[in-house]
Amino acid sequence: MSIQALIIESQPLVRVGIGAILANESDIDVIGEAGTAGEGFTLFTTRRPDVVLLSLRMPDSCAIDDLGSYFETDPKARIIILAERPGDAEISRALKQGAAGYVTKDIDPSQLVEAIRRVAAGGKFIPANVAEVLTENLGSEELTPAESTVLRMVVGGMSNKEIAFALDVSENTVKSHVSNIFDKMGVSDRTTAATTAIKRGLVRVDI
Numbered sequence: 212m213s214i215q216a217l218i219i220e221s222q223p224l225v226r227v228g229i230g231a232i233l234a235n236e237s238d239i240d241v242i243g244e245a246g247t248a249g250e251g252f253t254l255f256t257t258r259r260p261d262v263v264l265l266s267l268r269m270p271d272s273c274a275i276d277d278l279g280s281y282f283e284t285d286p287k288a289r290i291i292i293l294a295e296r297p298g299d300a301e302i303s304r305a306l307k308q309g310a311a312g313y314v315t316k317d318i319d320p321s322q323l324v325e326a327i328r329r330v331a332a333g334g335k336f337i338p339a340n341v342a343e344v345l346t347e348n349l350g351s352e353e354l355t356p357a358e359s360t361v362l363r364m365v366v367g368g369m370s371n372k373e374i375a376f377a378l379d380v381s382e383n384t385v386k387s388h389v390s391n392i393f394d395k396m397g398v399s400d401r402t403t404a405a406t407t408a409i410k411r412g413l414v415r416v417d418i
Contacts, residue, residue, distance in 0.1 A: 214331040217260035219251030248272035267294040278308040297344040298412020312336035361388040366405045
């Protein structure tokens with residue numbers, strides 16, 4: 212019996228490319244393609260694929276925010292996240308929420324096919340480049356919710372005074388959060404904190 216796969220990807224070229232790769236595999240059938248998160252979830256609920264290839268970022272949503280809905284609908288859902296780059300914070304969140312795989316869109320076609328087969332069989336798939344990024348930061352302390360909020364504002368270019376005003380806290384409180392953020396991220400200035408946060412997927416930036 213063939214593996215039924217659903218592709219949810221907003222970029223038509225990527226979506227068509229994946230479909231073309233899988234069309235060459237006798238044991239994998241693409242039963243649906245979607246260009247938006249909403250359309251993709253509807254196809255998931257109606258067609259119940261064996262494996263979902265879910266793009267991390269869609270025009271109308273983020274895969275990590277949507278994973279809960281998938282597993283509420285089907286606790287046994289097998290989902291592989293498709294990402295532009297291996298951001299370790301996003302990898303961790305996706306895996307904690309139940310994703311069975313996390314690959315980048317520059318993955319070798321043969322590896323993508325292997326990922327689908329492994330995940331369909333009940334396994335996990337994390338390619339070497341993604342695993343390396345994840346391993347490099349296993350010792351990093353997680354930011355608290357308050358620190359994450361402050362970090363997003365730092366990335367947005369706000370000063371400590373502006374952050375304090377927006378959050379209705381003292382400037383000293385903000386300074387304390389910023390200091391803790393620097394320590395946990397292993398950086399020494401706001402610019403490096405911002406670029407590191409974006410690179411690691413700690414803060415989302417819509418382009």
